[in-house]
Amino acid sequence: QVQLVQSGSELKKPGASVKVSCKASGYTFTTYAMTWVRQAPGQGLEWMGWINTNTGNPTNAQGFTGRFVFSLDTSVNTAYLQISSLKAEDTAVYFCARYVNGHGFDHWGQGTLVTVSS
Amino acid sequence: DIQMTQSPSSLSASVGDRVSITCRASQGISNYLAWYQQKPGKVPKLLIYAASTLQSGVPSRFSGSGSGTDFTLTISSLQPEDVATYYCQKYNSAPWTFGQGTKVEIK
Numbered sequence: 001q002v003q004l005v006q007s008g009s010e011l012k013k014p015g016a017s018v019k020v021s022c023k024a025s026g027y028t029f030t031t032y033a034m035t036w037v038r039q040a041p042g043q044g045l046e047w048m049g050w051i052n053t054n055t056g057n058p059t060n061a062q063g064f065t066g067r068f069v070f071s072l073d074t075s076v077n078t079a080y081l082q083i084s085s086l087k088a089e090d091t092a093v094y095f096c097a098r099y100v101n102g103h104g105f106d107h108w109g110q111g112t113l114v115t116v117s118s
Numbered sequence: 119d120i121q122m123t124q125s126p127s128s129l130s131a132s133v134g135d136r137v138s139i140t141c142r143a144s145q146g147i148s149n150y151l152a153w154y155q156q157k158p159g160k161v162p163k164l165l166i167y168a169a170s171t172l173q174s175g176v177p178s179r180f181s182g183s184g185s186g187t188d189f190t191l192t193i194s195s196l197q198p199e200d201v202a203t204y205y206c207q208k209y210n211s212a213p214w215t216f217g218q219g220t221k222v223e224i225k
Binding site: 035037044045046047049050059061062095097099102103104105106108109110111 | 119150152154156161162163164167168173203205207209212213214215216217218219
Protein backbone atom coordinates (compact mmCIF):
# COMPACT_ATOMS: atom_id res chain seq x y z
CA GLN A 1 0.00 0.00 0.00
CA VAL A 2 1.05 3.57 -0.62
CA GLN A 3 2.83 5.16 2.34
CA LEU A 4 4.55 8.47 2.89
CA VAL A 5 6.61 8.49 6.08
CA GLN A 6 8.05 11.78 7.27
CA SER A 7 10.91 12.48 9.63
CA GLY A 8 10.26 13.38 13.25
CA SER A 9 9.58 16.64 15.02
CA GLU A 10 12.30 19.27 15.10
CA LEU A 11 13.09 22.04 17.56
CA LYS A 12 15.33 24.71 16.07
CA LYS A 13 16.65 28.11 17.02
CA PRO A 14 15.97 31.16 14.89
CA GLY A 15 18.48 31.40 12.05
CA ALA A 16 19.11 27.65 11.90
CA SER A 17 18.14 25.30 9.07
CA VAL A 18 16.01 22.20 9.00
CA LYS A 19 15.58 19.38 6.48
CA VAL A 20 12.37 17.36 6.54
CA SER A 21 12.26 14.04 4.71
CA CYS A 22 9.34 12.18 3.16
CA LYS A 23 10.00 8.55 2.24
CA ALA A 24 7.59 6.98 -0.23
CA SER A 25 6.78 3.31 -0.61
CA GLY A 26 4.19 1.14 -2.28
CA TYR A 27 4.36 2.74 -5.74
CA THR A 28 6.83 3.89 -8.38
CA PHE A 29 8.22 7.07 -6.87
CA THR A 30 8.94 8.86 -10.14
CA THR A 31 5.42 8.42 -11.48
CA TYR A 32 3.75 11.07 -9.33
CA ALA A 33 4.71 14.55 -8.25
CA MET A 34 5.36 15.31 -4.61
CA THR A 35 3.97 18.41 -3.01
CA TRP A 36 4.41 20.18 0.34
CA VAL A 37 1.77 21.81 2.51
CA ARG A 38 2.22 23.96 5.62
CA GLN A 39 -0.20 24.25 8.50
CA ALA A 40 0.63 26.83 11.15
CA PRO A 41 -0.85 26.29 14.62
CA GLY A 42 -4.63 26.66 14.51
CA GLN A 43 -4.53 27.72 10.86
CA GLY A 44 -5.55 26.30 7.50
CA LEU A 45 -3.62 24.48 4.81
CA GLU A 46 -1.13 26.41 2.67
CA TRP A 47 0.25 24.94 -0.50
CA MET A 48 4.03 25.48 -0.60
CA GLY A 49 4.91 24.05 -3.97
CA TRP A 50 5.79 20.81 -5.69
CA ILE A 51 8.62 18.87 -7.24
CA ASN A 52 8.56 16.82 -10.40
CA THR A 53 9.91 13.47 -9.23
CA ASN A 54 10.84 12.52 -12.78
CA THR A 55 12.97 15.56 -13.63
CA GLY A 56 13.70 16.95 -10.15
CA ASN A 57 12.36 20.33 -11.22
CA PRO A 58 10.84 22.21 -8.25
CA THR A 59 8.13 24.87 -8.33
CA ASN A 60 7.74 27.09 -5.28
CA ALA A 61 4.50 28.89 -4.45
CA GLN A 62 4.53 32.60 -3.82
CA GLY A 63 5.56 33.20 -0.24
CA PHE A 64 7.73 30.09 -0.19
CA THR A 65 10.62 31.17 -2.36
CA GLY A 66 14.23 31.73 -1.38
CA ARG A 67 14.48 29.99 1.99
CA PHE A 68 12.42 26.94 0.99
CA VAL A 69 14.07 24.27 -1.16
CA PHE A 70 12.52 21.06 -2.47
CA SER A 71 14.80 18.18 -3.45
CA LEU A 72 14.83 14.45 -4.10
CA ASP A 73 16.90 11.34 -3.68
CA THR A 74 15.27 8.93 -6.10
CA SER A 75 17.68 6.13 -5.07
CA VAL A 76 15.83 5.96 -1.74
CA ASN A 77 12.42 7.21 -2.93
CA THR A 78 12.62 10.25 -0.69
CA ALA A 79 11.63 13.89 -1.07
CA TYR A 80 13.05 16.63 1.08
CA LEU A 81 12.03 20.08 2.23
CA GLN A 82 14.82 22.29 3.50
CA ILE A 83 14.11 25.57 5.22
CA SER A 84 16.98 27.93 5.97
CA SER A 85 17.24 31.04 8.18
CA LEU A 86 14.36 29.81 10.28
CA LYS A 87 12.02 32.33 11.87
CA ALA A 88 9.47 31.94 14.66
CA GLU A 89 6.69 32.22 12.08
CA ASP A 90 7.98 29.06 10.36
CA THR A 91 6.66 27.10 13.34
CA ALA A 92 4.15 24.74 11.75
CA VAL A 93 3.36 21.20 10.74
CA TYR A 94 4.73 20.42 7.30
CA PHE A 95 3.06 17.72 5.21
CA CYS A 96 4.23 16.01 2.08
CA ALA A 97 1.52 14.69 -0.21
CA ARG A 98 1.43 12.76 -3.45
CA TYR A 99 -0.19 14.59 -6.36
CA VAL A 100 -2.07 12.47 -8.87
CA ASN A 101 -2.87 14.33 -12.05
CA GLY A 102 -6.59 15.02 -12.15
CA HIS A 103 -7.14 13.65 -8.66
CA GLY A 104 -5.48 16.05 -6.23
CA PHE A 105 -3.46 14.95 -3.23
CA ASP A 106 -4.43 11.33 -2.63
CA HIS A 107 -1.89 10.27 -0.01
CA TRP A 108 -0.31 12.37 2.74
CA GLY A 109 2.59 11.97 5.10
CA GLN A 110 1.86 12.06 8.81
CA GLY A 111 3.24 15.58 9.12
CA THR A 112 6.40 16.95 10.73
CA LEU A 113 6.18 19.58 13.43
CA VAL A 114 8.93 22.17 13.15
CA THR A 115 9.17 24.47 16.16
CA VAL A 116 11.37 27.55 15.96
CA SER A 117 12.14 29.03 19.35
CA SER A 118 15.07 30.57 21.13
CA ASP B 119 -3.75 34.08 -8.92
CA ILE B 120 -7.16 32.45 -8.49
CA GLN B 121 -8.61 32.78 -5.00
CA MET B 122 -10.75 30.09 -3.35
CA THR B 123 -13.42 31.28 -0.92
CA GLN B 124 -15.39 28.89 1.26
CA SER B 125 -18.59 29.57 3.14
CA PRO B 126 -19.54 29.36 5.85
CA SER B 127 -16.34 29.44 7.88
CA SER B 128 -18.03 27.28 10.50
CA LEU B 129 -21.34 25.57 11.06
CA SER B 130 -23.10 23.61 13.75
CA ALA B 131 -25.74 21.04 12.86
CA SER B 132 -27.54 18.11 14.41
CA VAL B 133 -26.82 14.46 13.74
CA GLY B 134 -28.79 13.43 10.68
CA ASP B 135 -28.96 16.93 9.20
CA ARG B 136 -28.09 17.67 5.59
CA VAL B 137 -25.08 19.97 5.50
CA SER B 138 -23.69 21.94 2.57
CA ILE B 139 -20.43 23.85 2.19
CA THR B 140 -19.76 26.08 -0.77
CA CYS B 141 -16.49 26.98 -2.46
CA ARG B 142 -16.16 29.76 -4.99
CA ALA B 143 -13.22 30.29 -7.33
CA SER B 144 -12.41 33.82 -8.45
CA GLN B 145 -12.02 32.50 -12.02
CA GLY B 146 -13.23 29.39 -13.76
CA ILE B 147 -11.38 26.17 -12.97
CA SER B 148 -13.54 23.71 -14.90
CA ASN B 149 -13.93 20.73 -12.57
CA TYR B 150 -10.37 20.73 -11.15
CA LEU B 151 -11.62 20.91 -7.59
CA ALA B 152 -10.92 18.62 -4.65
CA TRP B 153 -12.38 18.43 -1.16
CA TYR B 154 -10.42 17.32 1.88
CA GLN B 155 -11.47 16.44 5.41
CA GLN B 156 -9.16 17.10 8.33
CA LYS B 157 -10.22 15.78 11.71
CA PRO B 158 -8.70 17.46 14.78
CA GLY B 159 -5.04 16.56 15.11
CA LYS B 160 -5.10 14.34 12.04
CA VAL B 161 -3.79 14.31 8.49
CA PRO B 162 -5.99 15.74 5.72
CA LYS B 163 -7.87 13.12 3.74
CA LEU B 164 -8.99 13.37 0.13
CA LEU B 165 -12.79 13.03 -0.06
CA ILE B 166 -13.72 14.15 -3.56
CA TYR B 167 -11.79 14.99 -6.71
CA ALA B 168 -12.82 16.29 -10.11
CA ALA B 169 -15.55 18.21 -8.24
CA SER B 170 -17.87 15.23 -7.89
CA THR B 171 -15.94 11.94 -7.90
CA LEU B 172 -15.87 10.18 -4.55
CA GLN B 173 -12.45 8.92 -3.53
CA SER B 174 -12.35 5.17 -2.88
CA GLY B 175 -13.51 4.27 0.62
CA VAL B 176 -15.30 7.54 1.34
CA PRO B 177 -18.87 7.09 2.64
CA SER B 178 -21.61 7.75 0.12
CA ARG B 179 -23.23 10.39 2.34
CA PHE B 180 -20.54 12.74 0.98
CA SER B 181 -21.12 14.24 -2.45
CA GLY B 182 -19.74 17.07 -4.51
CA SER B 183 -21.13 19.18 -7.30
CA GLY B 184 -20.35 22.19 -9.42
CA SER B 185 -18.17 23.33 -12.26
CA GLY B 186 -16.53 26.55 -13.33
CA THR B 187 -16.53 28.83 -10.31
CA ASP B 188 -19.13 27.46 -7.88
CA PHE B 189 -18.85 24.19 -6.05
CA THR B 190 -20.64 22.44 -3.18
CA LEU B 191 -19.76 19.68 -0.75
CA THR B 192 -22.82 18.03 0.77
CA ILE B 193 -23.08 15.63 3.67
CA SER B 194 -26.52 14.05 3.31
CA SER B 195 -26.85 12.90 6.91
CA LEU B 196 -24.32 14.34 9.34
CA GLN B 197 -22.65 11.79 11.62
CA PRO B 198 -20.59 12.40 14.79
CA GLU B 199 -17.46 11.17 13.00
CA ASP B 200 -17.86 13.93 10.42
CA VAL B 201 -16.71 16.57 12.92
CA ALA B 202 -13.77 18.08 11.06
CA THR B 203 -12.56 21.01 9.03
CA TYR B 204 -13.24 20.74 5.32
CA TYR B 205 -11.08 22.36 2.65
CA CYS B 206 -11.61 22.84 -1.05
CA GLN B 207 -8.60 23.06 -3.37
CA LYS B 208 -8.12 24.00 -7.01
CA TYR B 209 -5.62 22.03 -9.04
CA ASN B 210 -6.16 23.09 -12.65
CA SER B 211 -2.84 24.91 -12.60
CA ALA B 212 -0.33 26.13 -10.03
CA PRO B 213 -0.74 27.56 -7.48
CA TRP B 214 -2.88 24.73 -6.13
CA THR B 215 -4.65 26.96 -3.66
CA PHE B 216 -6.77 25.79 -0.73
CA GLY B 217 -9.86 27.49 0.58
CA GLN B 218 -9.68 28.81 4.12
CA GLY B 219 -11.60 25.88 5.56
CA THR B 220 -15.04 25.23 7.04
CA LYS B 221 -15.27 23.84 10.55
CA VAL B 222 -18.18 21.45 11.05
CA GLU B 223 -19.45 20.73 14.56
CA ILE B 224 -22.34 18.82 16.07
CA LYS B 225 -25.07 20.83 17.75
